[in-house]
Amino acid sequence: MDNTLPLLRKCGDMLALCDCNNFFVSCERLFRPDLEGRPVVVLSSNDGIVVSRSNEAKAMGIKMGEAYFKVRRFFEKRGGVAFSSNFQLYEEISDRVMAALRGRTPSMEVYSVDEAFLEVPPDARGRVEEWGREVRAAVLREAGIPVSVGLAPTKTAAKLAAERGKKRPETGGVFVLPPGGDWDDFLRDIPVEDVWGIGWRWSAYLRRRGVLTALRLRDASDDWLDRRLGVRGVRTAWELRGIRCFGVEEVDRAQKSIQSSRTFARPVRDREAMAEAVTEFALVAGRRLRSQGSLAGSVAVSISTSRFRAPFYGAAAETPLEAPTDSDIVLARAATGAMNSIFREGLDYEKAHVLLGRLSPADSVQLTLFGGGDERGSALSRTSDRINAAVGRKLLMPALLMGEKEWRPRRSRHSGTRLEDLGSLPEVRAHEEGRPPREQPTLPEAPVSTSPGSPTC
DNA sequence: TCTGGGGTCCTAGGACCC
DNA sequence: TCTGGGGTCCTAGGACCC
Numbered sequence: 181m182d183n184t185l186p187l188l189r190k191c192g193d194m195l196a197l198c199d200c201n202n203f204f205v206s207c208e209r210l211f212r213p214d215l216e217g218r219p220v221v222v223l224s225s226n227d228g229i230v231v232s233r234s235n236e237a238k239a240m241g242i243k244m245g246e247a248y249f250k251v252r253r254f255f256e257k258r259g260g261v262a263f264s265s266n267f268q269l270y271e272e273i274s275d276r277v278m279a280a281l282r283g284r285t286p287s288m289e290v291y292s293v294d295e296a297f298l299e300v301p302p303d304a305r306g307r308v309e310e311w312g313r314e315v316r317a318a319v320l321r322e323a324g325i326p327v328s329v330g331l332a333p334t335k336t337a338a339k340l341a342a343e344r345g346k347k348r349p350e351t352g353g354v355f356v357l358p359p360g361g362d363w364d365d366f367l368r369d370i371p372v373e374d375v376w377g378i379g380w381r382w383s384a385y386l387r388r389r390g391v392l393t394a395l396r397l398r399d400a401s402d403d404w405l406d407r408r409l410g411v412r413g414v415r416t417a418w419e420l421r422g423i424r425c426f427g428v429e430e431v432d433r434a435q436k437s438i439q440s441s442r443t444f445a446r447p448v449r450d451r452e453a454m455a456e457a458v459t460e461f462a463l464v465a466g467r468r469l470r471s472q473g474s475l476a477g478s479v480a481v482s483i484s485t486s487r488f489r490a491p492f493y494g495a496a497a498e499t500p501l502e503a504p505t506d507s508d509i510v511l512a513r514a515a516t517g518a519m520n521s522i523f524r525e526g527l528d529y530e531k532a533h534v535l536l537g538r539l540s541p542a543d544s545v546q547l548t549l550f551g552g553g554d555e556r557g558s559a560l561s562r563t564s565d566r567i568n569a570a571v572g573r574k575l576l577m578p579a580l581l582m583g584e585k586e587w588r589p590r591r592s593r594h595s596g597t598r599l600e601d602l603g604s605l606p607e608v609r610a611h612e613e614g615r616p617p618r619e620q621p622t623l624p625e626a627p628v629s630t631s632p633g634s635p636t637c
Numbered sequence: 638t639c640t641g642g643g644g645t646c647c648t649a650g651g652a653c654c655c
Numbered sequence: 656t657c658t659g660g661g662g663t664c665c666t667a668g669g670a671c672c673c
Contacts, residue, residue: 224640224642225641225642226639226641227639228639228640229640231641245640245641246640247639247640249638250639250640252639265641292644292672292673293673376672377671377672379671379672380670380671381669382670409670410647410648410670411647411648412646412647435645436645437643437645438643439643440643441641441642441643442642443641443642486640488640533642
């Protein structure tokens with residue numbers, strides 16, 4: 181493991197963090213321009229907790245991660261609208277946002293579904309703020325999503341700059357921390373827990389020792405940071421000093437593990453239902469495994485009862501695979517086997533989790549003594565992927581998983597919107613009297629044109 | 638009655654070898 | 656028989672992120 185720090189050198193080059201504002205809510209509003217200005221939230225699976233909030237919902241005091249049942253009455257009484265999450269839609273819109281960004285930088289790292297780091301192109305170095313505004317306008321125009329842009333020499337500083345751009349309307353969504361500049365006043369205003377890389381645990385620790393702000397963290401000694409927080413803490417402090425420790429990593433490396441898990445809509449008591457669920461999660465993970473061209477070397481399963489009810493039971497088991505594989509049949513069998521080894525009768529299970537580990541590239545298979553690989557199962561899985569992709573839904577699946585399943589999550593507030601589905605597009609009425617409204621053939625230009633929420637463009 | 642899902646990295650400690 | 660130090664590799668658990 182490389183624990184060394186890069187050479188001590190202030191970085192003159194600038195990078196940008198482009199962060200979509202209230203991303204899931206913004207996606208839903210693309211298709212519901214009538215919700216502009218109204219409080220909107222998007223909920224997690226099972227409509228359990230709030231995972232994205234419009235500014236109006238934030239202003240009402242709705243917290244991130246709050247259980248929706250606790251605030252539902254209050255929220256809906258005041259005109260709030262809630263959606264179940266629609267990840268397929270968010271991923272498709274994310275692709276459009278990233279495409280809009282890609283053309284404007286020599287190098288970029290897609291950091292999450294709603295964030296990307298961009299290297300500022302050489303020809304924009306003398307005018308980074310203007311370039312940031314161009315990027316922001318382009319994403320709004322081409323993908324319909326409002327973003328905040330933070331510009332700074334380091335990722336950690338760019339995160340803080342973007343946050344400032346998002347929170348202060350007078351910035352117009354773009355904020356710059358110049359290289360070699362004096363950031364003291366800026367950092368003094370930032371609570372230490374708002375710094376990227378300082379989580380709940382570390383911030384509590386730092387606060388107890390009087391490190392309350394980003395400024396104090398920046399000025400802490402390396403030795404102290406290394407002893408207390410380890411190398412990650414040191415790197416974070418250096419980044420606040422303007423020294424780049426985390427680069428923009430363009431290549432999207434294959435994931436090292438793939439997991440699939442769900443909280444059940446209703447508690448699962450019997451082994452057969454648990455086997456169904458674990459099989460389904462193994463297949464979901466298997467499809468993603470094949471789509472990134474990897475093979476799994478192990479399958480781990482964990483199951484648990486509710487954390488909010490005693491007695492709690494949680495257990496995990498891992499099945500190593502004889503040979504790395506991407507065959508659904510082998511993955512599902514291994515997952516079910518692992519589950520059976522930890523399943524205890526008579527409990528109300530709330531959740532199950534399947535994790536594919538020890539991934540390796542499919543094109544460099546290590547041969548084993550016994551041949552091992554399930555070639556036919558692998559081919560069958562790939563064929564089924566292609567057919568399901570072609571029809572746009574799960575046409576092929578094991579009989580075991582067909583029909584309604586009580587444990588499948590609820591999504592009662594799902595918008596059902598999909599980008600390929602013209603029927604889900606909003607209608608935009610033409611201005612001329614007496615002429616029928618035309619259906620809009622393309623997205624996302626159409627809904628954007630009806631949206632009043634983009635004053636800066 | 639109702640509390641998400643999917644990742645990465647770092648570190649400490651044990652096993653094993655010389 | 657007993658004792659020792661140093662190195663590598665692996666893993667579980669903890670911390671962080673969105």
